[in-house]
Amino acid sequence: MGSDPKSECNVAYKAYIAAGGHSAYATTFYSRVVDLYIICGTKLNAPSQKAAEEMALRNCQAGLTRWKLKTASGGCAISASK
Template identity: 60%
Template sequence: MIISSGTGVAGSLAGSEGDKRFPPALARDAKSPCNKAYKAYVAAGGHSAYATTPYTRVMSLYILCGSSLNAPSQKAAEAAAMKSCVATRAHYKVTNGGACEIAASK
């Protein structure tokens, strides 16, 4: 009889930061929407993505973001996160600063 430890855990992405393309800038306020979205992204067990505007001290005083949790695939999660981030930019009528980029996905 062979017993395997960790059965049922395989395949879960919960707690993983996934493929980080760049470290996302997060506000100091732990209750900010982008901090909450990034923490939810890391905690998600399925394919997920976090998109954000790149933060540069000289150009922008804000951080906008979008995320997608537990999508059918990593590619679908990235597309939904980008759509969410772009919609946030449009909602706040942001015309300067950087465009949305995928910061991390899994």
């Protein structure tokens, strides 16, 4: 996550923390030397932890597709899940 508290990924992570149900937060791997951006995805209050993780990963991958980005360090991964 970047240092801007209002960035989309910071807002998404705070929403993940606040969610009471099964939720997950996925983000691209970040290498400060190579990648200048971070893409993230969340799924809040899903029916199960597995469903939350699958949707968070899909949302993160959709961001990469939408912005036509490729990261040097790889795709998306689950960073936090409950």
